[in-house]
Structure formats: structure tokens, C-alpha cells
């Protein structure tokens with residue numbers, strides 16, 4: 068993917084990290100054969116064969132993950148008061164049980180009445196926030212070693228990656244998409260998670276209330292997903308490139324879908340047509356021309372004959 072949407076000749080294939088609202092996807096060319104056929108993708112794109120690892124985690128998109136976190140905190144609190152360690156200290160909001168449990172990714176407890184109003188209060192506690200976010204995942208691999216998370220097989224990440232959608236937005240808000248070191252990213256997220264509601268409003272005066280509320284949660288979630296989920300580390304962190312666009316085009320699953328569909332149009336030359344021997348092509352053309360001329364002459368003769376016989380009858 069360098070300026071042109073063409074297959075690269077002997078160039079490195081970039082991996083893709085997509086964080087949508089409902090799901091997250093990882094795709095890359097692994098260095099080892101993919102052991103689990105459910106996660107291996109073979110396809111031919113513009114004349115080149117690719118063998119990739121790809122998996123989509125439903126409910127682990129940014130919006131749904133944040134909802135799962137709030138639901139987990141609610142269920143841990145066993146009251147209508149929810150302390151949220153990732154919301155800035157001093158931030159408060161109300162929402163109903165029905166609003167919280169409005170998606171298949173969060174299952175409402177049978178005891179919860181939909182109309183009950185829950186009061187969410189931010190405590191701005193970075194350590195507790197990190198722990199709460201990690202509890203959304205199951206990091207044990209079981210029989211599926213090596214794995215990503217929730218027991219899903221994943222070979223070790225390899226090569227350069229483009230990270231877009233929610234990955235880009237959550238870190239761009241904190242000015243962390245310019246190739247900053249992992250230490251700086253960690254420190255910046257810790258700092259924002261440690262801030263009060265007044266402090267975040269002063270730091271980002273033009274940001275919306277939702278952006279300010281979710282700045283810590285979204286960035287903490289992004290980092291946990293990349294490091295503990297997809298298993299990036301200090302060595303491979305610089306291989307992640309946070310982008311919104313490639314060659315002035317917004318990247319996301321819609322672009323991938325479009326590329327996959329346009330792939331139906333072959334980029335290779337049509338060998339069957341171009342490789343027809345020249346002399347056969349000339350002979351066929353001449354034969355066709357002769358047949359056309361003969362047909363024209365025959366038609367003219369038939370018309371002439373019909374007209375003559377008509378006059379004779381008169």
C-alpha cells in the first residue's frame with residue numbers, strides 16, 4: 068500500500084489493526100504457517116497470492132468494550148452507585164439500566180429493573196482502571212498456544228502494521244500517533260487517567276464532554292488490546308503506525324471490502340486474447356470481411372431480382 072492500490076512486487080506486506088465500534092480485527096502475514104484454519108485467509112489480489120492470519124473479535128470494538136467495562140463495574144458494585152476508575156475524578160452522570168444493557172455484548176442481570184437510574188462517578192485511578200480493563204479479557208491460551216486473547220490462536224505479530232479507526236482516534240486525541248515511544252505513551256495515558264474533571268477540561272478546552280470522559284478509558288483499552296491482547300511489546304511497538312488515511316484515502320473495513328470486490332476485475336493481461344497468433348488473427352479478419360462482402364452482394368442481387376419480377380408482372 069504505497070501510493071498506489073496495486074500489488075507490491077517484492078515489497079513487505081503490511082499488517083492491519085482495526086478498532087471499530089463493535090469489533091476489532093487483526094490481519095498480518097505471519098512468519099509461520101497458520102495452524103488454525105479458521106483464522107487463515109488465502110486470497111489472490113491483483114495477480115498476487117497472499118496467505119494471511121486474520122481474526123475479528125466481536126464485542127471488542129471500542130464502544131462495546133467501554134460498555135462491557137461499565138456493565139462489569141455495575142455488576143461488581145451491587146448498587147445503583149457505580150465508581151468508575153477510568154472516568155476523571157469528579158465526573159458524574161446518570162444512565163438507566165436499559166441504556167446500559169442495550170446491546171448483545173452486555174447481558175443484564177436478571178435482578179436489574181430496566182427503569183432503574185444508575186449514578187456513575189469517576190474516581191480517576193489509573194492503576195484500578197488498568198486492572199478493570201484487563202478483566203475484560205481472558206489472556207490464558209489453553210490449548211491454543213500461541214494465542215491473542217480469549218483462547219483464540221494467533222501466531223506472533225510480524226512486520227509493520229497500520230493501526231486505524233479507534234486505534235488512531237483514541238491515541239490521536241492525546242497526541243500519541245506520531246511515533247512516540249511506548250514509555251511516553253504509557254506515561255501520557257497514566258497522566259490523563261490521573262486527572263480530575265476540571266483538569267481534563269482545561270487541558271482540552273475544545274473537546275466534547277464524551278471525548279473528555281472517555282479519553283482515559285479509550286486509550287487504556289487501546290494499549291491493553293495492543294500489548295496484552297495482540298501481544299505487541301517494547302520491541303515491536305515501533306512497528307505500529309497509527310494512521311487515519313493512506314494515500315489520501317480513509318482506511319477501514321469498507322475500503323478492504325471494496326478492494327476485495329474490485330479484485331473480481333483481473334489486473335493480469337488477458338493472455339488468451341493477446342496471445343492469439345497474429346497470422347491467425349489476420350486470416351480470421353480477412354475471412355470475416357469476405358463473408359460480409361459476399362452477404363452484401365447476395366442481398367443486393369436478391370433485391371434486384373425481386374424488383375425486376377415485379378415490373379414484369381405489371
Ligand SMILES: Nc1ncnc2c1ncn2[C@@H]1O[C@H](COP(=O)(O)OP(=O)(O)OP(=O)(O)O)[C@@H](O)[C@H]1O
Nearest residue numbers: 086087088089090128129130232233236237319320
Ligand atoms: N472522529 C473521531 N474522533 C474520535 N473518535 C472517533 C472518531 N471517529 C470514530 N471514533 C471512535 O472510534 C471507534 C471506531 O470508529 P469507527 O467509525 O471505525 O466505528 P464503526 O465503523 O461504527 O465500527 P464497526 O466497524 O465495528 O462497525 C468508535 O468507537 C468511535 O467512538
